[in-house]
Amino acid sequence: MSLRPGYNLVTDPIESTDAELGAxxxxxxxxxxxxxxxxxxxxxxxxxxxxxADSERETVVDDLHETLRETDSLDGPQVVQFVFDGRLVDADVLSVDVDGDRGTAYLPVGNLFVESPNRVGAAHAFARK
Known part of the structure; x- marks a missing residue:
């Protein structure tokens, strides 16, 4: 399985890339x-x-969504590999199931993108924009 142009959501890196950045x-x-x-x-x-905070998470995800939608940094055949320490979960919105000091949380990462991510495999989903 290889990375596709666009946004790749994975739980283990699929390929090495030109750079690695913190979120x-x-x-x-x-x-x-x-x-x-x-x-x-x-x-x-x-x-x-x-x-x-749980009460602010939707607002933060919406702000990040707008940032991705409006940026000129990601034009052309970009490949972005988001690596998550958690499990991809299909729900109303693709989410990442993570455990932390406040317990388990389902993070709605699918809402970051204009197009809903499609599952490519158990540990890989993909969205074009």
């Missing part, structure tokens, strides 16, 4: 329309979303 660094970069490598791995998004 906060990645979103800061794209929010300011700074260049992003053509093939990039993003880690720690589940940690970032888990740290947000």
């Amino acid at each position: 906060l660094s990645f979103f800061r970069r794209v929010a300011h329309d700074r260049p992003v490598e053509t093939r990039v791995t993003v880690t720690g998004l589940e940690t970032l979303l888990y740290a947000v």
Whole structure:
């Protein structure tokens, strides 16, 4: 299985990429329309979303969604590999099931994208935009 152009959501890296960024660094970069490598791995998004209060998580996901939608950093045949420490779960929205100090949480990562992610395998989902 290989990475596809667009957003790849995986629980284990599928391929090595040109760069690896933490989620906060990645979103800061794209929010300011700074260049992003053509093939990039993003880690720690589940940690970032888990740290947000449950009551604020939907707002944060919506803000990140808008950041991805509006950026000029990700034009062309970009490959973004989001690596999650958790389990991909099909629900109304594709989510990542993570355990932390506050218990289990289902993080609605599918809402980050314009297109709902499609499952490619048990540990891989994909969205074009």
